[in-house]
Amino acid sequence: MLSGSEPGLCRVAVHSGTAVVDLSLPAALPVAELIPAIVESLGGRDIGAAPTRYQLCPLGAGALPPSKSLAQSGIRDGTVLSLSRCSAEPAPGPHDDDAEAVLATLRGSTRPPSRRAKELTGALTAGGVGGVGAVLLVRDALGNTDRHGAATAVVAITSGVLALLVAGMTRRTGREPTAVFTLNVIATTFVAVGALLAVPGRLGVPNLMLAAMGASVAAALAIRLTGCGGVTFTAVMCCAIVIAAAALCGVITGAALYVVGSLTTLAALVALEVSARVSMVVAGLSPKLPAAPGSEEAPELAAPDLLATRAIRADRWLNGLHGGFSSAAALGAVVAVLGSQRVIGLTAVTGAVLLLRARAQVDGRSRLMFLIAGYVAGTAAFAVAAPRPRPARAVDRHPDRGIDRPGAASGVHRAHPAAFAHRLSTHRCAGVQRIGQPAAAGLLDLRCLQRRWWPGTDVDMTSRFGHLLAACALAAPCWCAMPAAHAVTPPPVDERWLPQPAPPGPPSRTQQREVCAAATWAPERPEAAAQLAGLDLPEAWRLTRGSGQRVAVIDTGVAHHRRLAHLVAGGDYVFTGDGTQDCDAHGTIVAGIIAAAPDSATDQFSGVAPDATVIGIRQSSAKFSPVGNRSSTGVGDVDTMARAVRTAADLGASVINISTIACVAAESPPDDRALGAALAYAVDVKNAVIVAAAGNTGGAAQCPSQRPETSRDTATVVVSPAWYDNYVLTVGSVNANGEPSAFTLPSPWVDVAAGGENVTSLNPVGDGTVNGLDDHGGFRPLSGTSYAAPVVSGLAALIRARFPALTARQVMARIISTAHHPPHGWDPFVGNGTVDVLAAVSSDPAVQPAPAQPGSPTPAAPVTTPPTQPDRRARITALSGSAICLMGLLAALASRAFGGRSGSRHRRIHRDDVVGD
Numbered sequence: 001m002l003s004g005s006e007p008g009l010c011r012v013a014v015h016s017g018t019a020v021v022d023l024s025l026p027a028a029l030p031v032a033e034l035i036p037a038i039v040e041s042l043g044g045r046d047i048g049a050a051p052t053r054y055q056l057c058p059l060g061a062g063a064l065p066p067s068k069s070l071a072q073s074g075i076r077d078g079t080v081l082s083l084s085r086c087s088a089e090p091a092p093g094p095h096d097d098d099a100e101a102v103l104a105t106l107r108g109s110t111r112p113p114s115r116r117a118k119e120l121t122g123a124l125t126a127g128g129v130g131g132v133g134a135v136l137l138v139r140d141a142l143g144n145t146d147r148h149g150a151a152t153a154v155v156a157i158t159s160g161v162l163a164l165l166v167a168g169m170t171r172r173t174g175r176e177p178t179a180v181f182t183l184n185v186i187a188t189t190f191v192a193v194g195a196l197l198a199v200p201g202r203l204g205v206p207n208l209m210l211a212a213m214g215a216s217v218a219a220a221l222a223i224r225l226t227g228c229g230g231v232t233f234t235a236v237m238c239c240a241i242v243i244a245a246a247a248l249c250g251v252i253t254g255a256a257l258y259v260v261g262s263l264t265t266l267a268a269l270v271a272l273e274v275s276a277r278v279s280m281v282v283a284g285l286s287p288k289l290p291a292a293p294g295s296e297e298a299p300e301l302a303a304p305d306l307l308a309t310r311a312i313r314a315d316r317w318l319n320g321l322h323g324g325f326s327s328a329a330a331l332g333a334v335v336a337v338l339g340s341q342r343v344i345g346l347t348a349v350t351g352a353v354l355l356l357r358a359r360a361q362v363d364g365r366s367r368l369m370f371l372i373a374g375y376v377a378g379t380a381a382f383a384v385a386a387p388r389p390r391p392a393r394a395v396d397r398h399p400d401r402g403i404d405r406p407g408a409a410s411g412v413h414r415a416h417p418a419a420f421a422h423r424l425s426t427h428r429c430a431g432v433q434r435i436g437q438p439a440a441a442g443l444l445d446l447r448c449l450q451r452r453w454w455p456g457t458d459v460d461m462t463s464r465f466g467h468l469l470a471a472c473a474l475a476a477p478c479w480c481a482m483p484a485a486h487a488v489t490p491p492p493v494d495e496r497w498l499p500q501p502a503p504p505g506p507p508s509r510t511q512q513r514e515v516c517a518a519a520t521w522a523p524e525r526p527e528a529a530a531q532l533a534g535l536d537l538p539e540a541w542r543l544t545r546g547s548g549q550r551v552a553v554i555d556t557g558v559a560h561h562r563r564l565a566h567l568v569a570g571g572d573y574v575f576t577g578d579g580t581q582d583c584d585a586h587g588t589i590v591a592g593i594i595a596a597a598p599d600s601a602t603d604q605f606s607g608v609a610p611d612a613t614v615i616g617i618r619q620s621s622a623k624f625s626p627v628g629n630r631s632s633t634g635v636g637d638v639d640t641m642a643r644a645v646r647t648a649a650d651l652g653a654s655v656i657n658i659s660t661i662a663c664v665a666a667e668s669p670p671d672d673r674a675l676g677a678a679l680a681y682a683v684d685v686k687n688a689v690i691v692a693a694a695g696n697t698g699g700a701a702q703c704p705s706q707r708p709e710t711s712r713d714t715a716t717v718v719v720s721p722a723w724y725d726n727y728v729l730t731v732g733s734v735n736a737n738g739e740p741s742a743f744t745l746p747s748p749w750v751d752v753a754a755g756g757e758n759v760t761s762l763n764p765v766g767d768g769t770v771n772g773l774d775d776h777g778g779f780r781p782l783s784g785t786s787y788a789a790p791v792v793s794g795l796a797a798l799i800r801a802r803f804p805a806l807t808a809r810q811v812m813a814r815i816i817s818t819a820h821h822p823p824h825g826w827d828p829f830v831g832n833g834t835v836d837v838l839a840a841v842s843s844d845p846a847v848q849p850a851p852a853q854p855g856s857p858t859p860a861a862p863v864t865t866p867p868t869q870p871d872r873r874a875r876i877t878a879l880s881g882s883a884i885c886l887m888g889l890l891a892a893l894a895s896r897a898f899g900g901r902s903g904s905r906h907r908r909i910h911r912d913d914v915v916g917d
Contacts, residue, residue, distance in 0.1 A: 010075055031069070035083075188218040212244035235322075235324035238321055240324075258337075280314050510574060510635050548611075548801055554657065555617070577618060589770065590787065641660070650686070661719050717747070736755065751831040754789075758783065
């Protein structure tokens with residue numbers, strides 16, 4: 001093959017995938033005779049079949065006729081041609097047999113799978129294998145200790161590296177890049193997951209930073225080793241780099257996750273503005289227009305084929321940058337708005353900007369990337385800003401799974417005044433949303449789908465102003481509906497709301513409307529209570545059994561039982577009884593966990609403090625309702641709860657157990673100021689320890705679920721009285737292995753946890769025990785946080801009997817300090833950890849109580865422990881691992897990862913294009 005410019009020769013540049021060769025071809029020979037020589041110069045095989053397998057196409061035009069020469073086809077010097085496979089199949093020849101002819105015709109009409117179909121199959125396979133494997137790795141690692149997490153991380157990273165090596169060898173020995181692309185996706189996924197799990201402790205910003213750095217290095221190596229999927233993995237690398245940079249700022253400053261998401265979005269939007277210039281510089285093109293020809297400053301232009309190669313490379317770089325930065329902006333916006341509604345405006349504007357940028361894209365792939373990213377961000381903003389359905393009233397709920405809800409609906413709760421203005425603003429802005437959302441959507445559709453562009457290649461100031469107006473139109477409804485940025489806190493305690501002392505009684509006439517609950521015993525279940533098996537109660541009873549302590553049970557009443565010898569009637573706020581009637585079975589079960597006497601002749605069950613006195617107060621019931629109101633589902637609300645707390649404190653209760661709670665949406669908190677005043681009165685004036693359940697999720701009678709990483713700034717559910725954490729010890733539930741129960745509600749006010757599954761306690765009817773309820777002929781085991789709270793109430797009674805000089809707040813602090821703390825000191829599921837009965841009653845108090853002045857309240861102070869210092873291991877591991885990944889990334893970039901060997905004459909032709917490009 002000649003290489004110079006001679007008469008009769010035509011100098012052209014031939015592209016095949018990422019391979020480019022500069023050739024001088026005879027202009028008079030037919031194209032079919034030139035193709036074998038071109039394939040041979042590019043290192044191809046099967047030369048004899050080349051004329052029927054390949055075709056030459058000028059850029060932007062159809063294939064050249066094989067029988068015509070280059071001169072006849074109008075090809076001149078400097079033309080850029082593309083060599084690709086020919087998908088046409090030869091027509092079936094004649095056949096003697098009709099059946100054979102039909103089969104041959106069918107085979108000829110059946111088209112082989114297209115490249116796009118193979119790419120989609122490979123992507124789905126990679127996503128399925130990588131996604132399932134990653135989920136399994138994360139699940140197994142998070143369910144074990146840090147040691148298991150580190151081992152899982154090593155396995156994941158090793159698997160990713162091996163997948164990269166196999167992909168590189170497959171690319172060099174095989175002819176099908178779809179498998180290489182699949183292996184690259186799997187490798188990148190596993191390396192990112194391994195880096196995520198390599199950081200010890202809870203998942204947080206350090207894990208995110210190292211995972212992003214790992215993904216960027218894996219994507220860069222995938223391009224360097226295989227040269228396959230350049231655009232796809234360039235986008236992954238750019239997206240990961242932006243996320244890692246924002247996460248690095250979060251690790252250094254200790255910022256929250258939503259702040260990191262906001263930084264990611266802002267950095268990605270800025271990077272999008274310079275992506276075009278960056279792609280040109282990286283591809284070797286000058287972003288400035290050349291000087292006029294003939295002038296002194298005019299540089300010597302490169303050859304046309306070289307300029308074409310650089311232009312193609314710049315286009316691919318631009319597609320990769322657009323995909324990476326738009327994805328980073330959308331992901332950051334979604335993470336930010338899910339972490340805090342304060343940045344909902346930023347998320348909405350990000351969605352608008354991405355959608356409007358899609359309008360200006362000529363390339364279809366870039367337009368699709370921007371559309372997907374913009375709609376993801378916009379949908380997240382609207383989903384968070386949309387008004388949520390709120391319950392019509394706050395009703396008391398028993399947070400358990402083995403008892404019917406004795407909730408109260410005797411009256412609509414009073415809304416907190418601080419929430420009234422917010423709800424009014426929400427309703428007012430809902431109308432603006434209904435108008436603004438369709439208008440903004442219509443504006444975006446016109447901007448994104450219209451085919452008429454503004455004249456010129458540059459966007460003038462008028463179009464920029466139009467973009468700004470469109471973004472504001474999209475974001476205005478979200479800003480209007482955005483709730484006020486304030487922490488979820490109970491109303492200030494005001495003693496003027498303290499209920500006056502009065503005889504117990506329902507606020508209105510009530511009557512029983514349902515049959516009482518039927519508790520039962522399943523003989524096939526263990527006789528001993530599983531929740532009390534690991535408390536070392538016999539050892540604790542050597543020191544104290546709770547003698548002299550009065551524990552008030554504010555619940556559905558406590559029925560008389562032979563193993564509750566020290567039961568005292570405390571009053572009835574449901575009917576005309578005295579508090580020792582229990583139609584729901586719930587209160588008796590709770591009282592049995594606290595103070596049931598042991599009976600070795602019948603079973604091994606016993607309460608935590610068997611010598612304590614129980615004060616039974618019936619405050620709620622699902623079997624009663626007000627007279628004349630058949631729409632109600634129960635009796636009891638936060639007002640009767642406040643009266644019951646005041647009564648229990650006046651009766652001399654040293655511990656008050658509240659297993660009935662009120663769950664409402666955070667945007668519509670209840671008016672429980674009377675309850676708050678009663679709690680403060682009981683703790684600070686009457687020196688009583690108050691223990692409450694955290695609440696359950698799941699089911700119609702349970703609390704709504706909320707995110708595990710919730711805080712007072714992001715909580716969506718208010719639990720009363722638990723949210724008065726200055727006065728209440730809130731208890732979550734764990735199983736027999738010490739793991740958080742699946743139903744326990746994570747909340748920022750959870751203090752400790754105790755066993756709340758597979759409960760055994762006293763039967764309100766008869767003298768036996770129960771471990772479940774009769775659910776329409778079936779058996780429901782007793783489980784719930786309302787059964788974990790009495791364990792802590794019994795422990796409080798033991799501590800007060802053992803150390804009578806301790807104040808109520810010191811008792812609560814002692815329960816917290818002796819608990820088995822989780823790795824990070826505090827957890828929204830278990831608080832400060834699972835209680836340790838023996839440790840709480842065996843050691844002497846670390847701080848001697850100061851003499852209290854009679855009648856003077858103790859200053860209010862939180863009972864929760866101060867926040868623990870962040871785990872420095874996570875930060876050190878993330879920073880050191882990111883530094884190693886950064887060196888690997890720089891090494892990959894420095895070795896012509898993206899240019900590859902596009903100028904080599906020996907690059908094999910594997911396809912007419914590269915999978916993923």
